[in-house]
Amino acid sequence: MKDLLRLRTSLTEEIERVLNEQIKMEADASAMYLAMSAWCDRNGFDFSAGYFKKQSDEEREHMLRLFKYVSDMGGRAVSPDVTGTQIEFDSFRGVFEQALQQEIAVTQSFNRIADKCMKTKDYVTFTFLQWFLNEQIEEEYVARRALELFEVIGEEGTGQYEIDKRVPKIKYENTYED
Numbered sequence: 001m002k003d004l005l006r007l008r009t010s011l012t013e014e015i016e017r018v019l020n021e022q023i024k025m026e027a028d029a030s031a032m033y034l035a036m037s038a039w040c041d042r043n044g045f046d047f048s049a050g051y052f053k054k055q056s057d058e059e060r061e062h063m064l065r066l067f068k069y070v071s072d073m074g075g076r077a078v079s080p081d082v083t084g085t086q087i088e089f090d091s092f093r094g095v096f097e098q099a100l101q102q103e104i105a106v107t108q109s110f111n112r113i114a115d116k117c118m119k120t121k122d123y124v125t126f127t128f129l130q131w132f133l134n135e136q137i138e139e140e141y142v143a144r145r146a147l148e149l150f151e152v153i154g155e156e157g158t159g160q161y162e163i164d165k166r167v168p169k170i171k172y173e174n175t176y177e178d
């Protein structure tokens, strides 16, 4: 029975496991961004609330993209448990610090998976991962730029209001032409 099951997929058990772990990581990120959106909304940061809601949707898309790949390859994609999502955050700035930390952790996680793919000669999964590795450039950039607004604008006076307004306007140019 076991042998027959393994014939259904070229994914090794280890690669299938780390892909499922990444599915969970994306689901956790989606839940965290939604919690950040709610916190921003409660604290009067309307634009950031919209920004984090959008981030949350994107993380779910990432989760589904990985989920589809595992399924398409004949593997067993696991719908993850998402529990213990944080509700409260210390400060407006703290939310953005945590968001950047999360994105860096995701990049590192994809690097580790890519490394495993190379070591096990799973070039199919390695190629599939390129989209995510590329996407993390933008994800980190936007999160870093958002946090930098706190330094550039400052939180004094109407600073927080200005920061909030600018957050959704951050754009990543993936060209070096201009």
Ligand SMILES: [Fe+2]
Pocket: 026, 029, 058, 059, 062, 106
């Ligand atoms: Fe993601």
Ligand SMILES: [Fe+2]
Pocket: 029, 059, 103, 106, 139
């Ligand atoms: Fe992300």
